[in-house]
Amino acid sequence: MPRYLTQEWLDEYRSLAAAQPPREGASAAIQYVITDGPEGSVSYFWNVVDGRLVDAQLGVLPDPDFTWTAPYAVQSAIQQGELDANTAFMRGRAKVEGDMGRFIRMLPITGSTEFAALLTALSERTEY
Numbered sequence: 001m002p003r004y005l006t007q008e009w010l011d012e013y014r015s016l017a018a019a020q021p022p023r024e025g026a027s028a029a030i031q032y033v034i035t036d037g038p039e040g041s042v043s044y045f046w047n048v049v050d051g052r053l054v055d056a057q058l059g060v061l062p063d064p065d066f067t068w069t070a071p072y073a074v075q076s077a078i079q080q081g082e083l084d085a086n087t088a089f090m091r092g093r094a095k096v097e098g099d100m101g102r103f104i105r106m107l108p109i110t111g112s113t114e115f116a117a118l119l120t121a122l123s124e125r126t127e128y
Contacts, residue, residue: 001114001125001126001127002125002126002127003044003126003127004045004076004079004126004127004128005034005037005044006058007057007058008025009126010044010056010057010058011056012122013053013056013122014053014054014055014056016118016121016125017052017053017091017117017118018052018053019108019114020051020052020114020115020118021051021054021114022050022052022109023050023051023109024050024051025050025105025110026048026050026051026105026106026109027037027048027049027050027051028046028047028048028050028064028065028066028099028102028103028105028106029047029061029063029064029065029108030044030046030047030048030064030065030067030068030074030106030114031044031045031051031060031061031064031067031068032043032044032045032046032067032068032069032070032078033067033068033069033070033115034069034070034071034072034075035069035070035071035072036072036073038072039111043058043059043060044056044057044058044059044060045059045060045061045064045111048106048109051081051109058065063128064098065098065099065102065103066096066097066098066100066102066103067096067097067098067125068095068096068098069094069095069096070088070093070094070095071093072094074088074094076120078094078103079119079122079123079126079128080123080128081116081119081120081123084111085110086107086111121125
């Protein structure tokens with residue numbers, strides 16, 4: 001069972017996300033910065049093309065379209081389906097910097113039933 005915020009977890013995420021439906025135009029290079037975790041801050045990134053997660057790696061992108069920053073407690077609640085990402089952003093519990101238009105085009109993905117099912121499946125396979 002992969003541990004949350006490891007490369008093994010990101011690989012599992014990408015594998016499970018392969019079944020997500022395509023969403024034309026929903027493409028972005030996304031940097032995630034998760035702060036205040038048990039082992040400090042963790043940075044990882046996604047490359048999403050037409051709604052498909054094509055790459056997920058630990059590390060920092062040199063020029064992401066936008067950066068999502070959230071404390072570990074908030075992001076782990078999102079990943080476990082206990083908190084909606086859109087709600088976390090709207091309440092200021094997560095921050096976004098960069099291309100807000102591209103960020104807004106990605107929001108329908110996180111609100112979809114398919115994405116909710118993905119989070120449930122991943123959470124069942126993750127050690128938090």
